[in-house]
Amino acid sequence: MDFPYSAIVHFCRLKNLIIKIMTKKSKLLMMVLSISLIITSCGKDPLEPNNLVPATVDQDLSIPAIEVNGTRLHLETFGDSTKPVMIFLHGGPGTGDYRAFGRMLDEYDGYKLTDEYYIIMYDQRGAGLSRRYGDMNDAYHYAVPELTLANYLADLEGIVERYSPDKKIILFGHSWGGMHAIQYVNEHPEKVAGVILSEPGSFNAKIENQLTLSIASTDLFGEATNDLYWNHQNISPDDYQMIDYSYMNGFYNGLGPDYYHFSKTDILPVFRFGAIASVNDLGSDGMTEDGTYTFDFTTNLDKFTTKVLFINGDLNEVLTPEYQEQNRAYLPNSEIKIIKGVGHDLIWIKPGEHVKLIKEYLDEVL
Amino acid sequence: MIVALGIQVNAQDRSGILDAKEQSVGIATGVDYSIMPLQLTYKRGFDIGNYKFPFSAGLDVTVPVFNFDLNDIRVRITTEMTFLRKRNFEIRGGIDPVFVNLKMETETMSSLGLDFHLFTGFTNARWSTGMEVRYNTMFSTYIQHTDKYTDNVYEGAVDGWYKNTAANIRIGALVNYRVNKFDLFLRAGISKTGKFDDYLFVPSMYGIIGVNFRF
Numbered sequence: 001m002d003f004p005y006s007a008i009v010h011f012c013r014l015k016n017l018i019i020k021i022m023t024k025k026s027k028l029l030m031m032v033l034s035i036s037l038i039i040t041s042c043g044k045d046p047l048e049p050n051n052l053v054p055a056t057v058d059q060d061l062s063i064p065a066i067e068v069n070g071t072r073l074h075l076e077t078f079g080d081s082t083k084p085v086m087i088f089l090h091g092g093p094g095t096g097d098y099r100a101f102g103r104m105l106d107e108y109d110g111y112k113l114t115d116e117y118y119i120i121m122y123d124q125r126g127a128g129l130s131r132r133y134g135d136m137n138d139a140y141h142y143a144v145p146e147l148t149l150a151n152y153l154a155d156l157e158g159i160v161e162r163y164s165p166d167k168k169i170i171l172f173g174h175s176w177g178g179m180h181a182i183q184y185v186n187e188h189p190e191k192v193a194g195v196i197l198s199e200p201g202s203f204n205a206k207i208e209n210q211l212t213l214s215i216a217s218t219d220l221f222g223e224a225t226n227d228l229y230w231n232h233q234n235i236s237p238d239d240y241q242m243i244d245y246s247y248m249n250g251f252y253n254g255l256g257p258d259y260y261h262f263s264k265t266d267i268l269p270v271f272r273f274g275a276i277a278s279v280n281d282l283g284s285d286g287m288t289e290d291g292t293y294t295f296d297f298t299t300n301l302d303k304f305t306t307k308v309l310f311i312n313g314d315l316n317e318v319l320t321p322e323y324q325e326q327n328r329a330y331l332p333n334s335e336i337k338i339i340k341g342v343g344h345d346l347i348w349i350k351p352g353e354h355v356k357l358i359k360e361y362l363d364e365v366l
Numbered sequence: 367m368i369v370a371l372g373i374q375v376n377a378q379d380r381s382g383i384l385d386a387k388e389q390s391v392g393i394a395t396g397v398d399y400s401i402m403p404l405q406l407t408y409k410r411g412f413d414i415g416n417y418k419f420p421f422s423a424g425l426d427v428t429v430p431v432f433n434f435d436l437n438d439i440r441v442r443i444t445t446e447m448t449f450l451r452k453r454n455f456e457i458r459g460g461i462d463p464v465f466v467n468l469k470m471e472t473e474t475m476s477s478l479g480l481d482f483h484l485f486t487g488f489t490n491a492r493w494s495t496g497m498e499v500r501y502n503t504m505f506s507t508y509i510q511h512t513d514k515y516t517d518n519v520y521e522g523a524v525d526g527w528y529k530n531t532a533a534n535i536r537i538g539a540l541v542n543y544r545v546n547k548f549d550l551f552l553r554a555g556i557s558k559t560g561k562f563d564d565y566l567f568v569p570s571m572y573g574i575i576g577v578n579f580r581f
Contacts, residue, residue, distance in 0.1 A: 043506050043529035051524045052509070136563055226400045226430045229568040230438055233399050233466040234475040234507050236532040236559040237566050246566050248519055253470045269518045275566070 046235070052245045053272050058131045065130075066122070068158035069151065074098075074129035074271070075122035075159070078105055079114030084193065084366070085164040086117040087156070090124065091175030093147070094278025095251065097128025097271045100174070103351035113355060116362075117170065120163055124180075125155055126277030128270070132240040139279035141289050147276070148283040149183065149295060156184050160191065168193035170362065174347050175319075176201055182327075183297045189304040194365045196358050198311045198347055199319045203301070203327045205293035211318060224254035240276070247275035259317035261343025268345040298330040308334040309361040311354060313342035335361075382494040382542035382549050383448070383458075384411035384422045384580065390549070394576025397569065399440075399557075400430035405576065409444060419448035419458075437469035442481060459484035464502060472515040477531065479504035485540060494542035498553060500535070503560065507531040533560025536572055549578040 049055030057065040057072045066075045074097075088104075090096040098121035105119065106112060113119055123130040126147050134144030160169055170193050173181030178200020185192050202208035228250040237243040251273065262268060281287060286295040308331050312321050321336055328334045339346055339353045347354060384390060387410070394405040409424030428440040445460035462481040468474065479502055487496010511523045538555015554573040557565070564570045 043527035044524060046507075046528045046531050050522060051528070052520075054520050054522065136566075140564065220401050221432050223432055225568060226432050227438070227468065227470050228566065229401070230399050230430055230466075230468050231470070231475070232532065232534065232559070232565050232568070233440065233502070234468055234477045234504060234532055236534070236561070236563075238559050238561045238563055242531075243566070248515075249470060249472055250567060252472045252514060252519065267514070267518045272520065 046245075047239060047241050049241065051241075053241050053248075054129060056129050056131055056240075056272075063129055066159065066162065068162065069154040071125050071146075071151075071155065072131045073122050073125060073155060073159075075120065077163070078119040078121070079117060081118050081163075083116060083118045084167065084170060085160075086113065086119050086170040086172060087159065087163075088119065088121045089156070089171065089173035089177030089180045090121075090127070091177050092127050092274070092278060093124065093152075093176055093281065094127050094274035094276065095270075096175065096177070096268075097123040097274075099128070099269050099271045100345075100348050102269075103348060104354055106351065106355075108352035108355045111355065111359060113358065116359075118163070120159065122159065123271065124152060124277070126280070127274035128272060130274075132244075132274065132276065134276045134280065136237070136243060136276060136279060139276045142281055142287050142291065143284045143289065144276060144280045145284075147280045149286045152180060153183055153187060156180065157188075160184075160188075170194040170196075172196045172198070172358070173200060174198040175344065179203065179297065182301070185304050186297045186300045189300060192304065192306070194306060194362055195304075195308045196311065196361060197308065197327075198354065199313065199316060199344055200310070200324070200327060201319065202293075203330055204296040204298045205287075206296075207323075207326045208293045208295075222254070224250065227253050237275070243275040244273050247278065248273045260345075261313075261315040261317070262345045263343070263349055266349060268348045301330045302332055305332050306365055307361075309357065310334060310336040311346070311357055312336060312338055313344065313346040313350075314338055314340050315343040319344065379491045380489045380494065381492055381544035382540075382551065383420060383446075383489065384409055385420055386411045386413040388580055390424075390578040390580045392549075392576055392578030394551075394574050395431075396554075396572070396574035396576075398428065398572055398574050400428075401432070403428050403430045405574070407444070407576075407578065409578070414447075419451060421445070421447045435469065437467060437474070440464065440466045446483075454488045454490050455486075456489050457484065457486045466504070471512065472519075473509055473511045475507050475509050477504040477507040479506075479532070487540070489542075492544050494540070494544075496540060497538070498540045498555075499537050501560070502532075502534050503530070504532040505530060534558070535560060535562065538572065547580045549580070551576055551578070 044051055049059040057063045057074045064076045065072050088101050090098050126133050133146035138144045171181040178197035182203050235246050237246040287293045310324050337357050339350045342349050389410045392407040395402050405428040407426040409422050412421045414421050424444045426442050430438050442462045442464040444462050448456055448458040450457040464479050464481045466477045481502040483500040485498045507528045510525045536557045540553045542549055542551040552575050557572040558570050
């Protein structure tokens with residue numbers, strides 16, 4: 001046969017064979033695939049903001065925010081802007097946000113902080129409802145470019161410049177927020193009127209590297225770990241919404257460590273976990289790729305002679321009053337107050353005690 | 367002599383593959399989206415018309431065993447067909463409808479999807495060894511949040527059906543060793559999300575060891 005004719009014949013034979021095979025053997029497959037296609041076109045989009053997790057400030061421009069240092073941060077102010085500025089720094093990084101401070105704005109014994117101070121609360125970059133950065137692959141190597149100690153500091157410097165360019169500020173920091181506060185004090189001791197630290201973490205790598213317990217416990221045989229593992233069949237942590245959602249599922253289903261003694265009945269709330277910021281920890285300028293810490297917020301602390309108030313619970317098995325003595329050793333002037341019967345969520349469980357101690361402290365130092 | 371002894375020799379006897387009308391039950395465990403879950407399987411071989419290779423279908427049910435709770439369960443209708451066989455080399459695979467349920471303190475999730483799998487390797491009467499690739503995708507997941515989530519995280523969380531919530535890829539090795547009526551198998555390799563990202567906090571791997579009994 002001539003080539004073109006033979007090609008046509010072979011093509012027709014192949015086509016008929018394919019049709020024959022499909023007709024005989026693939027009806028069930030086609031039906032399954034058709035049903036699957038129908039199913040996949042139905043249902044909500046899990047990636048859409050405000051479905052499973054709330055939108056961040058770059059996804060919903062109506063959320064209160066500030067543009068600073070090239071990022072957009074979820075931020076709110078409370079009280080009279082003519083009063084001295086008090087900035088609240090939440091814990092984490094990533095696993096906390098300023099929702100945990102909500103009760104500290106309430107009135108206790110006829111007094112609330114906004115009576116005397118202009119309160120600023122914000123979610124640090126990558127946390128809460130602030131803009132997200134990076135991916136988990138970088139985060140596992142503590143190398144997300146935007147989530148560095150330098151950027152956290154620059155964000156805070158920008159906020160101070162915006163709200164109190166000419167007057168000293170007061171800083172309140174919880175856990176990592178306490179470290180962050182000291183980071184700022186170390187850089188700008190002349191700009192700070194008072195510092196209150198609620199169970200702060202380590203002021204430098206020397207102290208931090210001695211800690212053997214980490215923020216997340218992964219008991220491989222525990223229900224929380226197995227639920228998180230099983231959950232990967234239902235939800236893939238492939239993007240910010242799903243990563244944060246999966247991360248929160250882990251922590252709110254028991255993945256967190258017991259030695260911080262969080263309340264199991266009055267649960268510390270969040271707006272939204274920042275999973276990447278959490279895994280990224282202190283970032284490339286605070287630690288090496290193998291997880292060894294290198295940061296130091298103590299190089300200039302001897303210049304800050306104002307008394308610093310430490311507030312500690314008595315249940316935390318890691319950040320104990322004895323542990324805080326290592327931090328206090330770098331400060332010329334400090335005092336520690338103990339609140340009994342509370343773990344690391346003391347800002348949520350004992351807000352009234354905090355407000356009382358803050359008032360007493362600031363009445364003294366200001 | 368062979369007939370007198372009642373031994374039937376089947377020219378298609380292959381490790382890990384059921385002949386038509388042969389059945390098997392099995393048990394397995396390992397690391398399979400859980401640490402040491404319990405997997406129970408049932409399979410049956412079928413003839414499909416004049417198709418020269420066997421086809422099998424069955425059911426497997428997997429539950430995590432720590433804090434045993436039937437609200438956490440995976441049910442899969444298993445299928446397997448040999449597509450190509452050249453001497454001992456073969457390619458076989460299937461498409462398995464799958465249902466996965468998980469109940470946690472913050473929400474319950476019920477997912478429907480498909481599990482596509484392919485094996486390429488060598489199979490004879492005693493051994494089957496080769497590489498397997500498995501891709502599963504959850505087309506629809508029903509999510510219902512509890513008060514713990516809405517009170518402490520996000521009160522605006524939307525319950526209902528969500529589309530395309532998960533995909534996972536597994537690439538690894540499968541080894542099957544047949545001893546009389548028993549098929550001992552081991553499958554292990556990497557397990558990642560559909561975008562090839564690592565899992566959160568848990569190993570991005572799978573390793574399953576088990577045994578099937580034919581009858």
